Amino acid sequence: ETGVTQTPRHLVMGMTNKKSLKCEQHLGHNAMYWYKQSAKKPLELMFVYNFKEQTENNSVPSRFSPECPNSSHLFLHLHTLQPEDSALYLCASSQVRGLNQGAKNIQYFGAGTRLSVL
Amino acid sequence: SQELEQSPQSLIVQEGKNLTINCTSSKTLYGLYWYKQKYGEGLIFLMMLQKGGEEKSHEKITAKLDEKKQQSSLHITASQPSHAGIYLCGAGSGQSGTYKYIFGTGTRLKVLA
Numbered sequence: 001e002t003g004v005t006q007t008p009r010h011l012v013m014g015m016t017n018k019k020s021l022k023c024e025q026h027l028g029h030n031a032m033y034w035y036k037q038s039a040k041k042p043l044e045l046m047f048v049y050n051f052k053e054q055t056e057n058n059s060v061p062s063r064f065s066p067e068c069p070n071s072s073h074l075f076l077h078l079h080t081l082q083p084e085d086s087a088l089y090l091c092a093s094s095q096v097r098g099l100n101q102g103a104k105n106i107q108y109f110g111a112g113t114r115l116s117v118l
Numbered sequence: 119s120q121e122l123e124q125s126p127q128s129l130i131v132q133e134g135k136n137l138t139i140n141c142t143s144s145k146t147l148y149g150l151y152w153y154k155q156k157y158g159e160g161l162i163f164l165m166m167l168q169k170g171g172e173e174k175s176h177e178k179i180t181a182k183l184d185e186k187k188q189q190s191s192l193h194i195t196a197s198q199p200s201h202a203g204i205y206l207c208g209a210g211s212g213q214s215g216t217y218k219y220i221f222g223t224g225t226r227l228k229v230l231a
Contacts, residue, residue, distance in 0.1 A: 002160065043206065043221040090160055097219070100148055102168055105210055105219065107151075109160030 003027040006091050006110035014118050015081060021113050023074040023091030031097035032074040033107065034066060035090040043090075049074060050097050081117045088112045122207055122222035130228045131197050139192045139225045141207035150190045151208040152181050155224075161206060164192075194227075202229045 004025045013019050025032065034046040048056035049068040063085075065077040074091055090112045095104040123142045131137050141150065149168050153161040165174045167183035167190060174181050178195045194201055207222040 002162070004160070006160075042223050045219070088158060092161075100210070102149060103166060105149060105151070106163050106166060107161070107208070107219070108163065109153075111160045112158070114158060 002108045002110065004091060004093055004108050004110040006089075006113050008113060009111065010114045010116075012116045012118065013078070013081065015083070017081075018077070018079040020078065021076040021089055021091075021115075023076075023110055025072055025074075025091075025093040025108070027093060027095075027108060029093035029095050029108070030071055031094045032068060032071070033092040033094075034074065034076050035092065037088040037090060037112070039087075047076075048097065055097070078115075081115075083117050086115055086117045088114050122209060122220055124205075124207060124222040124225050126225060127223065128226040128228075130230065132230050133198060134196055137194050137197055137227070139205050139227075141190045141192070141222050143188045143209060143211075145188070145211060147183070147187045147190070148210045150181075150183050150187075152190070152192055153206045153208060153221075155204040155206060157203070197227075197229045199229045199231050202227055 007022045011019060030051050032049045036044045036046055045058050046060045047066045052068050052071055063080050067075040091110045092107040094107045121144050125140050129137060151166050152164040154164055155161045165181045167181055170185040170187045172183045180193045183190045190207060192205060205225045211218050211220060
């Protein structure tokens with residue numbers, strides 16, 4: 001148990017559906033992240049939130065919409081996805097986000113949501 | 119931009135054998151973090167290295183950061199099936215305001231019983 005909970009663990013959706021992924025952390029952290037992990041590809045950072053403010057969006061298509069209502073919760077809203085969006089979506093949190101912060105930069109990950117887009 | 123290259127990409131070893139995974143950076147590392155991932159699950163933090171020449175151990179896993187802080191190695195002694203998974207290195211890079219946290223390409227380890 002890492003202190004980061006993701007739901008659902010598995011999701012199958014059609015290309016016209018709208019769904020949301022949820023992430024909750026019980027660690028008192030201030031930074032939260034969404035990652036995409038596809039087969040045989042490096043981990044891709046999608047979004048970063050620091051103190052509830054979005055600080056990074058790594059050229060993610062607009063069909064992915066993040067939301068961070070507070071420091072403990074992070075959502076990823078999905079709509080009109082494509083089959084190539086099928087992947088493992090991972091949420092993570094860290095105490096802070098910044099240079100030379102040592103242990104405060106350690107990221108704690110949820111178990112992920114396995115998404116299949118039909 | 120900084121990249122982290124891991125080698126080998128995949129590794130199959132017999133139980134009881136020792137192995138080493140490398141993580142090489144194109145720039146100086148400001149904190150190097152090792153994670154392990156079981157298939158289809160999240161990453162679990164293993165160890166953090168910050169100082170050149172630093173070495174840390176946890177159970178049968180030892181990680182080192184070279185003096186120049188551009189390469190790290192992860193060594194597993196007497197491997198067991200429980201060591202199987204994907205090992206990733208992560209590091210911070212950039213300056214204040216442009217900080218990035220990047221991950222390596224990953225090394226997939228299989229241990230044969």
